[in-house]
Amino acid sequence: MTPPAFSPVGLRLENIDKRYGGLLALRGVSLVIAPGECVVFAGRNGSGKTTLLRIAARLVRPSRGTLSFSRESQAGEDHAIRPGFVAHATMVYDELTAEENLLLFARLQEVAQPERRVDTLLNEVGLSDRRGSLVRTFSRGMRQRVAIARALLHEPSVLLLDEPATGLDPQGVAWLAEEIRRLRDSGRTMLMSLHGESEISSLGTRAIRLDSGSITADTRTGATFRSILTFADA
Amino acid sequence: MSLLPNAAVLLGKELRTEFRSRELLTTTIVFILIVIVLFSFTFDPTSDESRRFAPGLLWLAFLFASSLMLQPCFLREQHNDTLSALRLSVRDPFAIFLAKLAANTLFLLLTELLLLPLFAVMYNVPVIPVLQWLVLVFFLASLGISIAGTALSAISAQARMRELLLPLLMLPLLTPILVASTEVTKSLFDRTPYVQWKGIGFLAVFDLVFLTALWLFGEYLLEE
Numbered sequence: 029m030t031p032p033a034f035s036p037v038g039l040r041l042e043n044i045d046k047r048y049g050g051l052l053a054l055r056g057v058s059l060v061i062a063p064g065e066c067v068v069f070a071g072r073n074g075s076g077k078t079t080l081l082r083i084a085a086r087l088v089r090p091s092r093g094t095l096s097f098s099r100e101s102q103a104g105e106d107h108a109i110r111p112g113f114v115a116h117a118t119m120v121y122d123e124l125t126a127e128e129n130l131l132l133f134a135r136l137q138e139v140a141q142p143e144r145r146v147d148t149l150l151n152e153v154g155l156s157d158r159r160g161s162l163v164r165t166f167s168r169g170m171r172q173r174v175a176i177a178r179a180l181l182h183e184p185s186v187l188l189l190d191e192p193a194t195g196l197d198p199q200g201v202a203w204l205a206e207e208i209r210r211l212r213d214s215g216r217t218m219l220m221s222l223h224g225e226s227e228i229s230s231l232g233t234r235a236i237r238l239d240s241g242s243i244t245a246d247t248r249t250g251a252t253f254r255s256i257l258t259f260a261d262a
Numbered sequence: 263m264s265l266l267p268n269a270a271v272l273l274g275k276e277l278r279t280e281f282r283s284r285e286l287l288t289t290t291i292v293f294i295l296i297v298i299v300l301f302s303f304t305f306d307p308t309s310d311e312s313r314r315f316a317p318g319l320l321w322l323a324f325l326f327a328s329s330l331m332l333q334p335c336f337l338r339e340q341h342n343d344t345l346s347a348l349r350l351s352v353r354d355p356f357a358i359f360l361a362k363l364a365a366n367t368l369f370l371l372l373t374e375l376l377l378l379p380l381f382a383v384m385y386n387v388p389v390i391p392v393l394q395w396l397v398l399v400f401f402l403a404s405l406g407i408s409i410a411g412t413a414l415s416a417i418s419a420q421a422r423m424r425e426l427l428l429p430l431l432m433l434p435l436l437t438p439i440l441v442a443s444t445e446v447t448k449s450l451f452d453r454t455p456y457v458q459w460k461g462i463g464f465l466a467v468f469d470l471v472f473l474t475a476l477w478l479f480g481e482y483l484l485e486e
Contacts, residue, residue, distance in 0.1 A: 082346075082486070085346075085350060086350075087346050087349060087486060088485075088486050089485060110350060111350075113346070113347075113350055115346065116343075117343035117346075118342050118343075119342055119343050119344055119346060119347035120342060120344065120347070121275070121279065121342070122341070122342065123279050123282060123283060124278070124279065128278070132271065132272075132275050133347065133351050135267075135271045136268055136271055136272070136348070136352055137351050138264060138267075
């Protein structure tokens with residue numbers, strides 16, 4: 029396994045609101061996530077999980093409030109934290125091969141020795157045999173592997189996973205759970221949004237429930253952890 | 263400074279995907295071909311009449327074809343949310359615009375130059391003696407169309423009526439380019455050809471102003 033080339037990073041969200049027209053998707057969300065934590069966000073459809081992760085990825089600007097990463101203030105703008113992000117969509121090009129996709133993003137992220145890094149990641153996600161195949165010929169599970177490899181290209185200290193098991197068969201979910209375990213154990217700070225209890229949710233070290241854009245439960249242990257994931261009353 | 267290396271990498275991706283699928287080039291070339299052939303039936307392409315009508319016809323065809331070409335520019339990035347992946351990867355979002363407008367300019371220029379000989383034959387217009395000036399006006403106008411069109415494509419891709427919105431926004435905005443490039447082309451097709459520097463200067467200024475605006479405000483066009 030590749031040795032980690034990052035140092036753990038925490039993040040802080042203060043009083044975050046996000047408004048889409050008349051809809052308030054997030055209301056006053058404040059959260060401190062310690063370096064190396066693996067946080068599971070649970071909640072019904074439309075509870076604000078995706079919006080929260082997209083704000084953490086800096087893809088969406090909050091209407092109010094601030095987001096900061098713990099190492100950023102000392103490093104300056106050029107070294108701003110760039111989280112790895114795995115979304116519902118694969119975020120890779122169907123008309124490029126797996127290798128071309130990864131090389132493209134590796135070069136954009138100015139990864140040192142991009143060919144070597146891509147080689148390593150293709151091996152790690154088990155796609156070295158299909159490196160030259162167009163992504164559009166891949167199954168959903170294989171596309172998800174490319175998506176995860178893309179998110180890991182620049183060795184991110186923070187990894188955001190938005191319902192990463194969507195569309196995967198049980199074998200794919202098992203592979204993903206193992207991959208997430210490996211990433212968690214490597215010390216990365218991870219934020220995942222999940223839908224209900226699963227093999228993957230059990231990997232979390234902290235569970236947070238969102239309801240209508242607000243945090244309604246937040247725990248690290250015990251029965252409450254499970255009830256958050258199953259949407260039962262905490 | 264990672265702007266230019268990032269833009270170069272993205273330009274490579276744009277060229278690779280287009281030359282693999284050839285969707286945009288084929289559609290644009292066929293569209294312009296149809297317009298040129300159809301209009302050649304509607305009036306007698308004698309040299310005098312061609313000199314009067316052909317420049318306007320040529321630029322109208324290019325302009326309408328460019329709206330076809332520019333439509334999928336950002337729409338394609340929404341399919342797998344690849345635009346988010348690009349935004350997460352580049353330090354300066356202007357690199358995304360720079361690559362796309364460079365690719366669009368290249369595709370448009372290639373289409374124009376491919377169809378120029380056919381146009382010259384069908385409309386009986388001598389293009390060889392003024393070819394270098396024609397290439398200059400093609401380049402400046404194509405660049406202007408691509409800069410404004412790429413920005414508008416980013417805006418319209420997020421709208422509900424996206425297929426209708428782009429031509430509605432783009433065609434009025436590009437009217438000055440249409441007028442200037444038609445005037446310059448007309449002067450080049452004259453019995454005694456001359457270069458209309460005023461028109462060329464206008465095209466250059468248009469490109470500069472819109473490129474600066476895109477550089478300053480482009481980031482906001484990509485936000486969700």
